[in-house]
Amino acid sequence: MAEYSISGLNKVVRGPKRANYDIDTINTILDDAFLCHIGYVYNNQAIVIPTAYARKDDKIYIHGSLKNRMMLSLLDAGEASVSITHLDGLVLARSAFHHSANYRSVNIFGKVKKVEDHQEKMNALEYILNHMIPDHWNNVRQPNEKEFKATLVLEITIETASAKIRAEGVNDEPADLNLPIWAGVIPIKQVAFEAISDTDLPKDIEVPKAVLNYVRNNKR
Amino acid sequence: MAEYSISGLNKVVRGPKRANYDIDTINTILDDAFLCHIGYVYNNQAIVIPTAYARKDDKIYIHGSLKNRMMLSLLDAGEASVSITHLDGLVLARSAFHHSANYRSVNIFGKVKKVEDHQEKMNALEYILNHMIPDHWNNVRQPNEKEFKATLVLEITIETASAKIRAEGVNDEPADLNLPIWAGVIPIKQVAFEAISDTDLPKDIEVPKAVLNYVRNNKR
Numbered sequence: 001m002a003e004y005s006i007s008g009l010n011k012v013v014r015g016p017k018r019a020n021y022d023i024d025t026i027n028t029i030l031d032d033a034f035l036c037h038i039g040y041v042y043n044n045q046a047i048v049i050p051t052a053y054a055r056k057d058d059k060i061y062i063h064g065s066l067k068n069r070m071m072l073s074l075l076d077a078g079e080a081s082v083s084i085t086h087l088d089g090l091v092l093a094r095s096a097f098h099h100s101a102n103y104r105s106v107n108i109f110g111k112v113k114k115v116e117d118h119q120e121k122m123n124a125l126e127y128i129l130n131h132m133i134p135d136h137w138n139n140v141r142q143p144n145e146k147e148f149k150a151t152l153v154l155e156i157t158i159e160t161a162s163a164k165i166r167a168e169g170v171n172d173e174p175a176d177l178n179l180p181i182w183a184g185v186i187p188i189k190q191v192a193f194e195a196i197s198d199t200d201l202p203k204d205i206e207v208p209k210a211v212l213n214y215v216r217n218n219k220r
Numbered sequence: 221m222a223e224y225s226i227s228g229l230n231k232v233v234r235g236p237k238r239a240n241y242d243i244d245t246i247n248t249i250l251d252d253a254f255l256c257h258i259g260y261v262y263n264n265q266a267i268v269i270p271t272a273y274a275r276k277d278d279k280i281y282i283h284g285s286l287k288n289r290m291m292l293s294l295l296d297a298g299e300a301s302v303s304i305t306h307l308d309g310l311v312l313a314r315s316a317f318h319h320s321a322n323y324r325s326v327n328i329f330g331k332v333k334k335v336e337d338h339q340e341k342m343n344a345l346e347y348i349l350n351h352m353i354p355d356h357w358n359n360v361r362q363p364n365e366k367e368f369k370a371t372l373v374l375e376i377t378i379e380t381a382s383a384k385i386r387a388e389g390v391n392d393e394p395a396d397l398n399l400p401i402w403a404g405v406i407p408i409k410q411v412a413f414e415a416i417s418d419t420d421l422p423k424d425i426e427v428p429k430a431v432l433n434y435v436r437n438n439k440r
Contacts, residue, residue, distance in 0.1 A: 034310075034321070034408075037257040037303055039266030046259030046266040048303035050325055083257055083268035087410070090254075092431065096349050096360050097367040101254070105270055129316050133406075140316050140401055147317040170418045181360055182425050183418040186353075186435060188254075190307070193407040193440075198390045205402050211312065220411060220440055 010109060010162040020163040029106045029163055030055045030084055034132060038062070039081040040073045047073075053082075054124070054131035060108065060156040061115070061124040071152050074112050080156050082108040087188050094172045094181040102185065106163045110156040124153045136210040192218035230329060230382040240383040249326045249383055250275045250304055254352065258282070259301040260293045267293075273302075274344070274351035280328065280376040281335070281344040291372050294332050300376050302328040307408050314392045314401040321386065322405065328381045335373040344373045356430040412438035 003021040004010065012019030020026070036053045039046050049070045053062045060082060064071045074080050089102035115121045125148075126137045143151070170183045192215045195207055223241040224230065232239030240246070256273045259266050269290045273282045280302060284291045294300050309322035335341045345368075346357045363371070390403045412435045415427055 035305060035307055035323075037268050037270075037305070039259040039268035041261055041264065041266050044261065045299060045301060045329075046261045046268075046297075047301050048257050048259035048266075048268050048327070050257075050303060050305040050323070052321065077266075079265060081265060081267050083270060085255060085257070085270040087255055090352055090412075090434075092353065092356070092360075092415075094361055095363075095367070096345060096357065097363050097371070099349055099352065099360075101272065103255075103270070107268070109265075125316060129319055132310055132319065133312065136312070137316065140312075140319075141314055141396060141399060143315070143317050147315070151317070169416075172418075176361060177420055178422075179361060180422070180425060182428050182431070183421060184415045184427070184431075185418075186415045186431065187413040188410060189413070190408060190410045191440065192310075193409070195312075195404045195406045196389075198392075198403040198405075200397055201403060202398075202400070205400060207404070208402050211402070211404075211406065214310075215406060220413075 004160050004162065007160055010107060010160040012162050012164055018164045018166050020165055021161070026106050026161050026163045027055065029086065029104045031131070033084045033086060037083045038070060038074065039083070040070060040077055042069070042073050052128060052132060054127035056127050058158045060110065060158065061127055061153060062156070063125065063128055063151050063153045066150060066152050068152065071154055074154060075114055078112055080110055080112050082110070082156065088167065089188050090186040091170055092184055092186065093170045094176040094179050094183045098170065098172050100166065102166050102168070104163065104165050106161060108156070108158050108161045110158045113155050115153040115155050121148070121153050124155065125151065133210050133214050136208065139208045139210060189220060191220040224380045224382065227380055230327060230380040232382050232384055238384045238386050240385055246326050246381050246383045247275065249306065249324045251351070253304045253306060257303045258290065258294065259303070260290060260297055262289070262293050272348060272352060274347035276347050278378045280330065280378065281347055281373060282376070283345065283348055283371055283373045286370060286372050288372065291374060294374060295334055298332055300330055300332050302330070302376065308387065309408050310406040311390055312404055312406065313390045314396040314399050314403045318390065318392050322388070324383065324385050326381060326383045328376070328378050330376040330378045332374055332376050335375050341368070341373050344375065345371070353430050353434050356428065359428045359430060409440060411440045
């Protein structure tokens with residue numbers, strides 16, 4: 001079981017029982033999300049921005065406009081902090097104090113570089129689109145020269161990471177178990193609904209298998 | 221229509237057509253989410269952490285352990301950046317370049333202070349629990365002296381904020397509209413499932429109305 005080494009940066013201090021440094025566990029949480037939240041320092045202040053991404057091996061790829069402030073600030077800083085969180089449930093205890101949530105979250109710290117090589121950059125754009133909808137890249141018109149040049153792609157090499165997972169029921173105080181108060185868990189899930197075809201679409205164009213599969217795999 | 225003033229910090233530079241500084245719009249997006257991502261600077265690096273919160277007027281409340289590094293670093297910095305994002309759909313265009321997402325996101329910048337006053341602190345804990353499940357605070361055992369003292373509550377006064385909203389269909393290049401390529405939107409939503417009662421619960425304890433209402437209002 002390969003793990004990330006633990007340093008001051010990624011060590012889970014609060015709730016260490018929920019901490020996990022296993023690379024496969026972390027990768028599964030990463031691959032299961034669409035959005036990440038990236039932090040960067042701007043004028044000595046932390047700024048947090050949501051963005052799409054993809055993972056390939058130990059690298060995270062993000063893309064944006066050439067003039068995107070977050071992208072340029074990340075490149076300038078040379079390092080990034082990335083947070084990915086799945087909310088899986090609300091944990092409703094007998095006491096206010098023991099209310100909690102079930103979740104899977106990952107924090108990544110890594111080095112940032114601009115992807116300059118033409119093939120690497122095109123591959124990264126493919127990873128990002130296929131992370132949104134698996135196997136959809138070959139269904140669409142791929143970037144032309146102008147679009148390709150207008151896109152900045154950054155590669156974040158994961159140097160260290162940690163996961164925190166809570167996946168259990170209510171943990172109340174033993175003395176509270178006999179109180180006449182309800183307790184339980186409300187499961188929460190992000191789900192997909194049937195695709196709505198663009199109204200400009202010619203009638204004979206069918207929804208591709210990649211889209212049908214995505215919806216089927218992400219239904220409630 | 222009251223708006224936040226626009227500064228270098230909250231000005232939406234990329235995609236200004238999607239920008240919104242209206243306070244009511246921003247509050248609605250804030251009140252509709254459970255998790256926020258908070259950024260803070262630690263050893264000159266931005267770190268991003270997910271946490272629960274509540275809004276009351278122009279203030280955001282978060283809570284944690286007295287020893288929580290994020291909480292203590294925020295207090296030390298005296299200012300915070302908070303990001304809240306709802307993913308509402310995947311926008312699948314004819315071209316890779318025009319793939320996008322429908323979303324509602326808010327970025328807040330504000331001053332941080334510790335809530336010291338007993339009543340204010342108890343109120344903040346009530347806001348946070350009721351933001352999780354509306355009207356549930358009075359159903360549960362409220363914090364005792366020990367629990368109350370072990371909890372750190374921070375108040376973030378919103379100084380400036382901005383929203384970005386995309387809520388539309390595919391925007392393809394006119395030249396691509398005749399390509400034999402499917403395009404459309406997959407709606408995405410975070411939904412709640414029926415509450416699962418704790419197995420230790422006496423049989424005569426019913427699921428409270430607040431919980432039933434939450435599940436009903438957050439079903440697909």
